[in-house]
Amino acid sequence: MLDVRGVSKRFPGVLALQDVSLTVAPGEVHALVGENGAGKSTLIKVLTGVYTPDEGQVLLDGAPVSFGSPRAAQHAGISTIYQEVNLVPLMSVARNLYLGREPMLPGGLIDFGRMHREAAQTLARFGITVDVRRSLRSLGLGAQQMVALARAVGIGVEVKLLIMDEPTSSLEPREVQTLQAVVRDLSAQGIAIVYVSHRLDELYRLCDRVTVLRDGKLVHSGKLADLDRLHLVSHMLGRDPATVSREGLTGFEGHHDTDAEPLVSVRGLTRRHVLHDVSFDVRPGEVTGLGGLLGSGRSETAKAVVGALPLDSGSVTIGGKRLRRLNPAAAIRAGMVLLPEDRKAEGIVPELSVRENIVLAALPRISRFGLVSRKRQDRIVETFMQRLRIKAASREQPVGELSGGNQQKVLLARWLCLHPRLLLLDEPTRGIDVGAKAEVQALVDELARDGLAVVLISSDLEELVEGADRVVVLRAGAVTGELTGDEVTEAGLMAALAGEQA
Numbered sequence: 001m002l003d004v005r006g007v008s009k010r011f012p013g014v015l016a017l018q019d020v021s022l023t024v025a026p027g028e029v030h031a032l033v034g035e036n037g038a039g040k041s042t043l044i045k046v047l048t049g050v051y052t053p054d055e056g057q058v059l060l061d062g063a064p065v066s067f068g069s070p071r072a073a074q075h076a077g078i079s080t081i082y083q084e085v086n087l088v089p090l091m092s093v094a095r096n097l098y099l100g101r102e103p104m105l106p107g108g109l110i111d112f113g114r115m116h117r118e119a120a121q122t123l124a125r126f127g128i129t130v131d132v133r134r135s136l137r138s139l140g141l142g143a144q145q146m147v148a149l150a151r152a153v154g155i156g157v158e159v160k161l162l163i164m165d166e167p168t169s170s171l172e173p174r175e176v177q178t179l180q181a182v183v184r185d186l187s188a189q190g191i192a193i194v195y196v197s198h199r200l201d202e203l204y205r206l207c208d209r210v211t212v213l214r215d216g217k218l219v220h221s222g223k224l225a226d227l228d229r230l231h232l233v234s235h236m237l238g239r240d241p242a243t244v245s246r247e248g249l250t251g252f253e254g255h256h257d258t259d260a261e262p263l264v265s266v267r268g269l270t271r272r273h274v275l276h277d278v279s280f281d282v283r284p285g286e287v288t289g290l291g292g293l294l295g296s297g298r299s300e301t302a303k304a305v306v307g308a309l310p311l312d313s314g315s316v317t318i319g320g321k322r323l324r325r326l327n328p329a330a331a332i333r334a335g336m337v338l339l340p341e342d343r344k345a346e347g348i349v350p351e352l353s354v355r356e357n358i359v360l361a362a363l364p365r366i367s368r369f370g371l372v373s374r375k376r377q378d379r380i381v382e383t384f385m386q387r388l389r390i391k392a393a394s395r396e397q398p399v400g401e402l403s404g405g406n407q408q409k410v411l412l413a414r415w416l417c418l419h420p421r422l423l424l425l426d427e428p429t430r431g432i433d434v435g436a437k438a439e440v441q442a443l444v445d446e447l448a449r450d451g452l453a454v455v456l457i458s459s460d461l462e463e464l465v466e467g468a469d470r471v472v473v474l475r476a477g478a479v480t481g482e483l484t485g486d487e488v489t490e491a492g493l494m495a496a497l498a499g500e501q502a
Contacts, residue, residue, distance in 0.1 A: 001026045001192035002047075002161050007056030009042055013393055016042040017216045019056070024161070024192045024209075029183060031203045031224060032196045034213035034236055035435050036403030037391060040196055043213070044163055047194075048080050049073035061160055077160030079152040081167050083404070083431050087148060089137035094119035096136050097151050126150050127178040141342070142171045142294045149179065153186060162186060163194045168202060169431045171294075171459075180206060198434060200229055214238055237435050260284050263453045264336070264422050269304045269314035276478040278304075278314070282422060287444065287454045289468030291461075291493055297477035298457045299341050302424045305455075306331040306338045318421065332361065335421030339411050339428060341457070343404075347411045350400025354392050355381045357399045358413045365418070384413035389439060405436030412443070423447065424455040429463065441467060461490050473497065 004022040008015070017039050024030040034040050045051045047058065049067030058065055060076060067073040070080075087096045094112075095102075097119045103111040119132040126146050136144060145167065153159050164183075168176045183206055187193060195207055203210070203224065210227065212220040212235040220227070220235045227235075234241045262281035269278040275297050282288045290298045303309040305316055307327040316323050318334050331337070340346040348357055359366065359377045366376045381395050388409040392402055399410055408428065415423065425444070429437040444467060448454050458464050464471055471488055473481040473496040481496045 001028075001061055002194070003059040003062075004043075004047070005057045005059070007043070007046060007053045007058065009046060009051055010054050015216055017046070017053075020213065020216070020218050021056075022211050022218075022221070024194060026190045026192055027187050028209065029187050029193045029195055029207045031207035031210040032194050032213070033198075033203070033210060033232070036405035036432055037215075038213040038236070039216040040213055041165070041403075042216070044080065044165060044194075044196070047073070047161075047163065048078055077158055078163065079159045079161070080163040081145075081148050081152050081165065083166035083169055087136055087144065087151070090135055092133050093123070093130060093136055093139070093147055094132040096147060097122065097132075099151075122150050123147070126182060127175070140294045142175050145169075145171060146175060146179070149182065153182075153191075159186075159191050161192045161194070163196075165196045166198070166431045167195075168197065168199065175294075176202075198432065198437070200232070200434075204229075212236055233434055260286075263319060264305075265317040266301075266305055267315050267317070269301065269316075270312050271300070271304065271309065272312055274300050274309070274477055275304060275311070275314075276476075278474070278477070278479055280472045280479065280482070282453045282455060284421075284453050285448055285451045286470065287448050287456050287468050289464040289471035289488075290455060290457045290474060291464055291471045291483075291497065292474035293497060294459070295476075296474040298474055299426050300477070301474065302338055302426050302455065302457060303340075305422075305424060306336050308338065332418065335419075336424070337361075337415040337418065337420045337422070338424040339408075339415060339426060341426040341430070343407055343411055348399050348407050351398055353396045354385070354390065354399050354402070354410055355395040357410050358384060358417065361414050362417050380417050381413075384417055388413055388416075388443065403432075403436075405432035405440075408432055408436070408440065412440070416447075420452070422453045422455070424457075426457045427459065428456070429458070429460070461493050464488070464493060465490055471496075 002022065002024040004020065007017055007020050009017040020039065020043060032040055042051065046053050049070045049072050052066065065076060067076065088099065094115050098115050103114045105111045116132050123130065123132065126149060128143060128146050130139060130143065136147065149167065153162060168179060171179060183193060197203055207224050209222065210224040211218065214236065230241050260283045263284045264282040267279045269275050278297070278301050280288065290301060292298045300309055304311055307330060311326065316326060318336060323330055323334060355377060358381050362380065363372055366372060385395065390409045390413065391406050399407060402410065428440055432440070444454055444456065456464065456468055465488055468488060471483045471493065472479055473483065483492050483496060
């Protein structure tokens with residue numbers, strides 16, 4: 001169905017793809033893997049008409065194709081689901097599903113009755129039961145991702161090739177199972193699927209063959225069943241299997257013992273219909289996990305702690321001092337910072353440079369009489385680019401051009417240069433490759449050992465078990481349990497999430 005032959009793509013100063021070839025048969029689920037910056041996104045953009053290759057050829061269903069736009073690729077039968085949901089948040093769920101292909105009445109008016117009815121039926125196939133007249137932004141990220149999937153394959157589209165870029169990064173286990181069932185169904189219908197994911201378990205459950213890219217080059221292609229995880233990661237990272245085995249696939253080195261008094265005390269955080277009397281403590285040198293399913297109030301709790309979510313009642317105390325006015329500026333002054341779940345919408349400023357993004361929060365501290373020293377900026381940026389191993393063409397490169405893992409590191413650098421006392425991390429490894437994930441996890445360990453208090457939010461139970469010293473479990477906006485020490489296991493967390501532990 002898809003035949004990519006010797007494709008290369010150059011940008012100023014960068015050879016993003018070099019002589020890459022790839023074949024995908026009808027009904028095949030083909031894994032495309034590699035570290036952030038390996039060239040996966042560039043290859044996807046070549047296939048979907050965003051970029052034109054400088055060299056090489058792409059064949060679809062046996063015929064050479066050259067797309068001048070994403071719309072041309074869609075008309076040819078290529079649908080894409082991106083990691084960041086690329087729909088219209090202010091429009092209704094139904095309008096998003098039918099955007100550009102609305103059912104019409106005689107006279108040129110949209111047939112809203114038919115659109116709402118068929119949209120509800122389509123979403124039901126994907127396990128989503130919502131009022132399709134609601135705005136898309138009123139849904140959680142996981143539900144939005146399922147809407148994007150339904151749009152890609154379920155509404156008036158004849159799909160030959162489906163490209164899925166980290167489709168489960170925002171999904172809960174139940175939604176992941178639904179999506180995987182859809183993938184198997186589409187494969188059975190003869191649709192070719194290119195599947196991009198950093199979650200190795202998913203790849204081995206779903207994919208038939210694998211192509212590995214590194215630094216824009218093809219380094220391996222073949223049956224996935226013939227390649228064990230150790231050698232797959234070895235190909236991705238460019239290290240020999242013995243080194244990968246010795247270093248491990250996770251950066252978390254262990255738990256941190258601390259008998260210190262709480263640095264931060266959160267008491268009675270309440271917001272109608274969102275949070276209900278949420279209370280917990282965080283100690284210096286400790287990683288406290290916030291566990292719960294999507295919609296449980298994890299992200300809302302983190303935002304409330306730093307004053308980004310208005311509350312009806314509740315208090316936050318840090319270092320024995322209660323914050324009288326709970327807002328982001330006061331939280332930052334007190335040493336509490338949040339790395340948000342949605343780095344694209346709430347974190348990075350994509351048009352600004354790496355330098356500008358890193359020093360953004362520090363400008364008030366490094367300015368004198370309203371003037372900011374470029375030398376002081378460069379010193380800070382150089383320090384954290386080296387410490388976090390941020391890969392960029394230069395500190396002046398727009399941060400929107402970086403890979404997801406490097407964007408995440410830029411956000412971390414922004415807050416670490418303020419020397420915070422409490423760091424709240426909401427899905428810090430979401431959508432980043434195994435190498436960058438290990439680096440971020442190792443950094444969290446290092447920060448905790450140095451005495452920083454850390455709150456870790458993750459939908460990956462394994463990440464919570466390996467990284468958190470204590471896990472506070474949330475459900476429906478309320479604390480329903482707390483696991484400590486030997487209780488922090490995947491089985492214990494699953495039981496707590498299911499409500500089997502009070």
